[in-house]
Amino acid sequence: MFHIRIFLAHHIEMALKNDDRCIFATGGRRDVNNDIPHLVMTCFVIVRLGKRHYVLSGFFLVPRAAWYRSYLVEVFPEMFGLEIGQHYAPSVSHESLRVLFFSMIQGGHYKPCECFEQLLAGYLHVWQSLWCLIYNDIYGKDVLNTRRIMLQNRRDTRLRTDGEGRKSHIENLTPLFQGETMKIKVIAALFVLISASTAGAVVDIAVGGYGGMDIPVANDEAKSGTLFGVHARASVLSFLAVGGYFRSSSFGDPEQTFFEGLPDEFTSSIDGGGVKSFGAEAYVGKVGGTPGVNVFFYGSVGSYKWTRDNRDDISKVAWSVGPGLEIVFPFGLGVEGRGLFQIAPTDNSGSLKSVVWFVGANYHFGLPLK
Amino acid sequence: MKSFLYVSLVALLAASLGGCIVNGQIILTESFGGGVTTDDILNKEVVDLNSNSDYAEHKDDIKSVDAISVVASIKNNLPTDAKAHVYISDDPSFTTVEEVKAGAELVFVSPTIPGDGSLLVDWADGFMYMVDEKPVIDQVLGDGIFTVYVIGNVADFDLDYKAEVTITLTVGK
Numbered sequence: 001m002f003h004i005r006i007f008l009a010h011h012i013e014m015a016l017k018n019d020d021r022c023i024f025a026t027g028g029r030r031d032v033n034n035d036i037p038h039l040v041m042t043c044f045v046i047v048r049l050g051k052r053h054y055v056l057s058g059f060f061l062v063p064r065a066a067w068y069r070s071y072l073v074e075v076f077p078e079m080f081g082l083e084i085g086q087h088y089a090p091s092v093s094h095e096s097l098r099v100l101f102f103s104m105i106q107g108g109h110y111k112p113c114e115c116f117e118q119l120l121a122g123y124l125h126v127w128q129s130l131w132c133l134i135y136n137d138i139y140g141k142d143v144l145n146t147r148r149i150m151l152q153n154r155r156d157t158r159l160r161t162d163g164e165g166r167k168s169h170i171e172n173l174t175p176l177f178q179g180e181t182m183k184i185k186v187i188a189a190l191f192v193l194i195s196a197s198t199a200g201a202v203v204d205i206a207v208g209g210y211g212g213m214d215i216p217v218a219n220d221e222a223k224s225g226t227l228f229g230v231h232a233r234a235s236v237l238s239f240l241a242v243g244g245y246f247r248s249s250s251f252g253d254p255e256q257t258f259f260e261g262l263p264d265e266f267t268s269s270i271d272g273g274g275v276k277s278f279g280a281e282a283y284v285g286k287v288g289g290t291p292g293v294n295v296f297f298y299g300s301v302g303s304y305k306w307t308r309d310n311r312d313d314i315s316k317v318a319w320s321v322g323p324g325l326e327i328v329f330p331f332g333l334g335v336e337g338r339g340l341f342q343i344a345p346t347d348n349s350g351s352l353k354s355v356v357w358f359v360g361a362n363y364h365f366g367l368p369l370k
Numbered sequence: 371m372k373s374f375l376y377v378s379l380v381a382l383l384a385a386s387l388g389g390c391i392v393n394g395q396i397i398l399t400e401s402f403g404g405g406v407t408t409d410d411i412l413n414k415e416v417v418d419l420n421s422n423s424d425y426a427e428h429k430d431d432i433k434s435v436d437a438i439s440v441v442a443s444i445k446n447n448l449p450t451d452a453k454a455h456v457y458i459s460d461d462p463s464f465t466t467v468e469e470v471k472a473g474a475e476l477v478f479v480s481p482t483i484p485g486d487g488s489l490l491v492d493w494a495d496g497f498m499y500m501v502d503e504k505p506v507i508d509q510v511l512g513d514g515i516f517t518v519y520v521i522g523n524v525a526d527f528d529l530d531y532k533a534e535v536t537i538t539l540t541v542g543k
Contacts, residue, residue, distance in 0.1 A: 218394025221437075221538055256399065256493055258441045258534050268441065268493035310497045311437065348434035350393045350540035 204235040204289030206243075206334065210360025214249035214275070217341075217353040222272040223252030227358060233281065238288035245300060246278040249356075273308030277318055289364040291330040297323050304344040306352065316352070318344040326362065334362040393433060393542020398424040402440065402456065402518045404532035406447070409467060412519060413531075416462055419514030428541040429514065435507040437538040439496030440478045442489075447528035449485035454478075454529055455521050458505050462517040470519045475505040483529070493536060510537060 209230045216222040226249070233243025251272030259265045279302010286294040304318035322340030329335075337359045344352040400422050403415025419425040444454050457474035464470045479501050483489045491499060509516045522529055 220397040221395050254397075256397070256536065258399070258493070259443065259532055262532065264443045264532060266490075266492075270439075270494045270497075310494055346434075346540065348540055350395075350433045350542055353394070 204241075204287075205232070205365040206234075206241075206289060206362040207232045207365070208334070208336070208360050208362030210336070210338075210358040212356060212358025212360075214251065215355045215357075216251065217355055219352060219354075220254060221270070223254050225249055225251040225272060225274075227356060229358070229360075231281065233283060233287070235288050238290075239285060241283040241287040241296075243281045243283070244279065245281055245302070247276070247356075249275040249277075249354075251275070271309035271311075273306055273311070275304060275306045277304045278302050279318070283324075285324075289328060289332075289334070291328050294326045294328055294334075295323070296326070297321070298338075298340075300340075304342075304352075306344075314344075314346075314352070316344040316346060318342055318352075320356070322356075328362075328364060332364045334364060336360055336362060393540060395436065395538055395540055396424060396428065397536055397538050398422055399534055399536050400425075402442075402533035402535050403520075406528065406530045407520045407522075408528045409522065409526055412465060412467065412470065412521065414462065414464070414520075415518045417516055417518055419510065425510075425514060428539065431541045431543060432511060433540040433542055435503075435510050435537060436540055437497060437536075438500055438503045438506050439493055439536045440491065440500065440533055441493050441496050441536065442478075442480060442491045442531060442533040444480060444483050444491075445488040445530040446483040446485055447530060448526060450524060450526070451482050451485050452527045452529065453482055453523040454480040454531060455523055456480075456533065457519040457521070458509065458516050459519070460509075460516055464517075464519060467521050470521055474517075474519055475502065477502050477505050479523075496536070506535070506537070510539070 207230075209228070211226070211228045213224055214227040215224045227247060229245060229247035231243055231245035233241045235241040251274065253269040253272045255267055255269040257265065257267045279300050281298055281300040283296050283298040285296025285298075287296050288294075299319070299321045301317065301319050304314075304316045306314040320340045320342040322338060324336060324338035326334045326336035337357070339355070339357045342354050342356055346352060398419075400417060400419055401415070402417065403413065405413040407413035420429070440456060442454065446452055455476055456478035457470050457476050459470075459474035461473055464473055478496075478499055480491060480499060481489060518533075520529065520531055520533070521527065
């Protein structure tokens with residue numbers, strides 16, 4: 001008896017290209033080299049826990065990437081598939097980054113793509129490259145070299161199928177970064193300066209509302225009251241964001257007893273009034289909108305107007321600083337809590353102060369996914 | 371070097387915030403006296419803010435006088451309508467309406483008190499009826515001792531009143 005077996009290829013992996021040989025950018029996915037770390041850090045793993053260690057150490061037990069977006073039960077990869085030293089928008093593919101970046105630094109080995117996303121991706125890639133270079137300089141780690149090897153390895157693993165069903169390398173690319181280190185540094189540094197605003201504005205945009213308490217400090221003319229507001233921010237870098245806010249507070253009315261001990265004793269109050277303020281904010285910390293727990297500090301400066309019955313309005317410039325914590329869920333919604341200390345200096349070298357806390361919700365807009 | 375910069379920055383921030391934190395707004399209340407005042411016999415009250423513990427504690431740390439309100443309960447013992455006028459002066463020797471008008475400074479004018487009626491000016495409304503805060507501010511920033519005179523705005527008046535003043539101060543180092 002003869003057994004005839006037909007071997008069928010399970011799938012074929014190949015890159016899709018347009019007529020200009022530019023590789024199409026894809027939607028959110030893991031990088032091909034996702035499992036290759038940039039750096040191998042020294043850390044301790046609890047041996048007895050085994051693989052459970054990784055589950056226990058992750059926030060919310062977030063699973064890995066969803067290959068198809070239609071699988072709504074799955075979520076985006078943790079940190080949007082980024083590793084330390086990378087700074088991309090979630091929908092930007094690794095290939096599209098490389099295409100434009102190396103088209104610039106290698107004299108047109110790749111043709112520049114007209115696609116806006118790839119152009120944008122190129123900007124962002126420069127950020128990452130500069131980060132690697134700086135990191136390399138500061139810490140003496142051979143990050144650049146690691147990166148080069150990693151990219152080369154990845155290129156080697158990208159195969160196509162020829163007409164006879166055999167796999168072969170798609171092309172023989174020149175090694176990256178050969179003798180180009182200084183040139184790349186200069187180009188990257190200059191390009192970052194030029195493209196900083198463009199590249200940063202698209203990483204994450206968050207819009208939200210909140211409510212809380214406004215507690216006057218060392219001020220007998222007002223009592224604690226409620227507060228609500230809205231704000232929006234855009235992450236310039238994963239650790240830096242800028243935004244604007246509007247807040248409205250309603251202070252409680254302070255009371256005082258008059259003619260104490262006399263038959264006419266009575267208690268009277270004055271209007272605590274309300275404060276409306278708006279201005280600009282800057283955030284430092286984990287503000288890139290990545291799923292998980294984000295802790296940050298922020299400061300703001302803006303207009304401060306205290307309005308009360310029978311009293312002149314007080315309009316000043318107010319400053320505030322404080323910490324914040326936001327839990328961002330993978331579907332873009334974030335729940336945050338913040339505290340801040342607000343100071344509005346007055347003309348007499350005094351100041352109006354208050355402690356504010358509030359909780360709210362934000363929605364994070366990343367780059368639109370295809 | 372970096373550590374030094376960070377420490378310096380934190381110290382500078384702490385000093386700035388500290389300077390702002392150690393000032394604040396306080397409200398002190400002091401009696402403006404009370405009793406019956408008529409066009410024949412003026413009632414007056416010598417006020418010594420130094421007897422007020424809040425004032426005594428912060429007298430040397432006053433940065434500004436932010437607001438003044440007079441709270442008053444006034445009864446008009448005559449059938450004609452009248453308003454109460456509150457004057458203050460460093461001179462406690464005035465005994466006639468003419469002397470008060472000539473030598474003291476008007477700071478407060480009450481709403482009209484109906485004949486044989488009474489009126490209560492509460493804390494919130496008291497701000498509105500202050501016609502001149504500066505004489506009071508000068509006294510607060512000065513020695514804190516002055517005399518309060520209450521007269522009517524008509525020739526014949528007979529007012530039975532009680533009054534207190536609230537002063538909002540910004541104090542701090």
